[in-house]
Structures are given as structure tokens and as C-alpha cells.
Amino acid sequence: MLGSVAALLTxxxxxxxxxxxxxxxxxxxxxxxxxxxxxxGVFLWLLYGLHIQNNIIIAANAISLVTLITAIGLYVKYRNNK
Amino acid sequence: MLGSVAALLTxxxxxxxxxxxxxxxxxxxxxxxxxxxxxxGVFLWLLYGLHIQNNIIIAANAISLVTLITAIGLYVKYRNNK
Structure with missing residues (x-):
């Protein structure tokens, strides 16, 4: 329970x-x-999760990876805005 | 090894x-x-690590917590800067 809330927040x-x-x-x-x-780091966590076959680590880091790809895409799109 | 590098990066x-x-x-x-x-989230991860007595989770999240306290402190300090 504690771990689930922690995982959702991060x-x-x-x-x-x-x-x-x-x-x-x-x-x-x-x-x-x-x-x-x-x-x-999150990409390596995902590989680590696949390696040790831990579904929680896989799911949490797959979701984080999607948010990071989104953030990096937006950074590239808006990096020249003042 | 994979997990250690992942943990260090994040x-x-x-x-x-x-x-x-x-x-x-x-x-x-x-x-x-x-x-x-x-x-x-990281605070709850730390409590979770203490609860399940996992030293890796405790150490990683204690360090993250220090960086987050620093970042929040700097945010408060500079929030009115243009």
C-alpha cells in the first residue's frame, strides 16, 4: 500500500x-x-525489471519513460522560445 | 550491475x-x-524501504530526498526572480 502510493507519485x-x-x-x-x-536511468531500470522479471519495476518505469519522452519532445519543440 | 547504474542515474x-x-x-x-x-513520493519510498528493511531503497531515496529538499529550497529562494 505504502509502496503503491509511493510508486504512483514518482x-x-x-x-x-x-x-x-x-x-x-x-x-x-x-x-x-x-x-x-x-x-x-529509467531506461536501465526498465531493462533491469525485464532482466529480473519484476512486473512492478517494468510497469512503473515504462510509464515514466513515456512521460520523459514527452517532456524531452516538448523541450526540443520549445527550446528556442523566449 | 544494471540495477546499480540505473539507481545511480535516477x-x-x-x-x-x-x-x-x-x-x-x-x-x-x-x-x-x-x-x-x-x-x-520519494519520502513514501523511504518509509517503504524502512518498513521492508531494504537498504538499497533506503539509501537511494534518502539521497533523492536531499536533492529534492535542495531543489525546493532554491525554488523558494529564486521564485520571484525574473
Whole structure:
């Protein structure tokens, strides 16, 4: 239960940031290194989950990966906006 | 090994963002809801780690929590900067 709530909060952790970027179309203060580092880390977590066949790790990180791809796509789209 | 690299990348994931805030003193594009949601989630992960007595979960989330407290502190400090 504790673990489930924790997992839900962190796996959707980037959703508020994505909504803010949609609204403001501005990404000047966001670190692309942070996004790429989380992308790499979450991708490796996903591989690790597949390796040890743990469905919770697979699901949580697959969802995070989708939010990170979305955030990185928006960053690229709006990176030249002032 | 795969899991260790994954854990290192994600547990220090907010460090590049913290360094960027230090450099620019600007947080206008950062979602405070994202930071607070990760803070709550990582705090619950820490409690979960203590509950199931898993040292890896405890250590990873304790470190993340320190980076999140730093990021939230910097957000509060610079939130009125243009």
C-alpha cells in the first residue's frame, strides 16, 4: 500500500512539469541534462525489471519513460522560445 | 550491475537541475508541483524501504530526498526572480 502510493507519485512525477510546459511553452529554466539523465536511468531500470522479471519495476518505469519522452519532445519543440 | 547504474542515474537525477538553478538563479519554468510530488513520493519510498528493511531503497531515496529538499529550497529562494 505504502509502496503503491509511493510508486504512483514518482512514476507520474513529471506530469505536472509537462502540463506546465504545455501551458507556458517555455523551457528555458529546465535542465535538459536532468531529463536525459532520468531518461537513461529509467531506461536501465526498465531493462533491469525485464532482466529480473519484476512486473512492478517494468510497469512503473515504462510509464515514466513515456512521460520523459514527452517532456524531452516538448523541450526540443520549445527550446528556442523566449 | 544494471540495477546499480540505473539507481545511480535516477537518484542523482535532480543534480543537473540544481546546478542549472545555481547558475541562472531562475526557476520560472520549473513546476513546483513536480518537485513537491517527487518529494512526497520519494519520502513514501523511504518509509517503504524502512518498513521492508531494504537498504538499497533506503539509501537511494534518502539521497533523492536531499536533492529534492535542495531543489525546493532554491525554488523558494529564486521564485520571484525574473
Amino acid at each position: 512514476m507520474f512525477g513529471f506530469v505536472p512539469q509537462i502540463l506546465k510546459i504545455y501551458r507556458t511553452r517555455s523551457v528555458a529554466d529546465i535542465s535538459i541534462v536532468m531529463l536525459l539523465q532520468f531518461f537513461s | 537518484m542523482f537525477g535532480f543534480v543537473p537541475q540544481i546546478l542549472k538553478i545555481y547558475r541562472t538563479r531562475s526557476v520560472a519554468d520549473i513546476s513546483i508541483v513536480m518537485l513537491l510530488q517527487f518529494f512526497s
